[in-house]
Amino acid sequence: MGDQAVYALNDVDLYIPSGEYVSIMGPSGSGKSTLLNIIGLLDKPDSGTYELDGRLITDWSDIEQAQIRREKIGFVFQSFHLIPRLTAAENIELPLILSGVPVAQRQSRVNNALQAFELSARAHHRPAELSGGQRQRVAIARATIMQPSVILADEPTGNLDHQIGAEVMALLENLHHGGTTLIVVTHDRELGARAHRQIGMRDGRILTDHSNDAH
Amino acid sequence: MTLTDTLQTSLKTVISYRMRSLLIILAMALGVAAVVMLTALGNGARNYVINQFSSIGTNLLVVLPGRAETSGSFLGAVLGQTPRDLTLKDAQLIGRLPQVRRYAPLNVGAAELSAANRLREVTVLGSTAHLIPIRHMKLAQGSFLAHGTERAAHIVLGAKIAREFFPHSQAIGQRVRLGGNRFLVSGVLASQGESMGFNTDEIVIIPIDYAQALFNTTSLFRILIEANSHSDIEPTKQAILETLRQSHEGENDTTVITQDAVLSTFDRILHALTLAVAGIAAISLIVAGILVMNVMLVAVTQRTAEIGLLKAIGATSMDIRKLFFAEALWLSLVGALLGFLLGQFGSLLLRLAYPQLPAWAPGWASFAGVGVALITGILASLFPAAKAARLNAVQALSKK
Structure with a gap:
């Protein structure tokens, strides 16, 4: 209401070192998803800059940004976002297809991913025939098939019960142990507390930013 | 995304929306079949008449009394005389x-x-x-x-x-x-x-x-x-x-008709008739094209979240555009080829039913039928494909 401009993000200055495990917390409307979308190159800031791997990304063309998303960034969503008419294996294969990886390589990489996420038996099932935990595992397999340097997870356990959510988080944290930067957006305090660095947001601004020493 | 993958992925999509695809292919096929069959019929009628006319003689001329012209050059008529x-x-x-x-x-x-x-x-x-x-x-x-x-x-x-x-x-x-x-x-x-x-x-x-x-x-x-x-x-x-x-x-009071002239007149008339019929049939192809557009627009709306996801995992706008484009291409291509076969089959039935009618679709009609089907299908997909490519990834993803 009124004539005052509303900023989804305002005065945000954030540096995330490679390989870090960060949680971004805050109530809905706090701008945490917008921040994640900017980090994931899905959204562009109206002003300000964003550097990834030391390169200023903000001015890059859509095609270049799409390439970065393909190769360096893996998304995990609350609602999984699997394509319903494709099987688990085909969903996992998608990023490889988009990158133009040859068929022969695709096959073995998908099989490896299916094994790694214990989905081999479900490879030819469609999302509708999979449990919530299995769906999110397919989504994580898809997010990691290109071996990205950053995994962005937006409420990855939001649609899962507690135990399955914990299993999924363990998988994501496992990836982090392998060297991948992991950024999780959540409003679940318990979940957020598992990250080594916790960022609290409100009204588009970063309120708190502290790291666990237990790292 | 390679061309092969684009074609394969879109083909999979076409196959997975079985009912929708079948109906649209059917619409396309009927349009093409109509063009092929109706031109076959027109061409058959034309050949029938030509054969019939050729069969009455070769290099034939016919002289008949009186002038078949109304130009008034036969002055005798004015004076109440009948032609000799x-x-x-x-x-x-x-x-x-x-x-x-x-x-x-x-x-x-x-x-x-x-x-x-x-x-x-x-x-x-x-x-x-x-x-x-x-x-x-x-x-x-x-x-x-x-x-x-x-x-x-x-x-x-x-x-x-x-x-x-x-x-x-x-x-x-x-x-x-x-x-x-x-x-x-x-x-x-x-x-x-x-x-x-x-x-x-x-x-x-x-x-x-x-x-x-x-x-x-x-x-x-x-x-x-x-x-x-x-x-x-x-x-x-x-x-x-x-x-x-x-x-x-x-006095110029006789008329000479040449078989040749009559033949070419018939030929022209029936050829024009064939073209007209083909044109009418082609309207159904335009309708089929509009159906393709409608179906693709619905597909874009239906698959908004999916388009958002594809963008999130690194598809460029061009990839999205090509995917939808290829999907429409498949629908039109399969429809056109099926229609061609249907049309040929229909012409065959016509020939079997009426042996004296050589109902062969002229080559141009088959080409034009298939061509118009492909072109309308492709044109109809441009707008929906562009619409899909323009979607904002964040908004698309938030849509369920």
């Missing part, structure tokens, strides 16, 4: 022209034929021996006014007439009465059936002199002329007109 009749003398003059291979004067009338206690009305042609070859008629038996018998009272019977009057015996050599005169049956026509609405099976042919006497006339109904060659047709026509003008004291 064609006479046997005219026919003989024409026969002397170097371009004329042969000619046949013709009188037509009806008379009662009686023999063996039977009686019926028949169509009588009065002519000379040349009528048979000029009109491409065939004698099953006997001859007509063969050399040495030009002035004999001979008659040729149509196949059906011969069967009716002499069902159990040989017609040749029998005597018949035609309008009070006695004739000797010298030949029987081979059964040819109907051609140009004229059934040669139910006519009789007698010498021209007898016909003129029978119908009490000295004028001719027509003169049929066969030119030496195709290239002679036009010079022959001019020569005939000139000859008759001189014979008729300078």
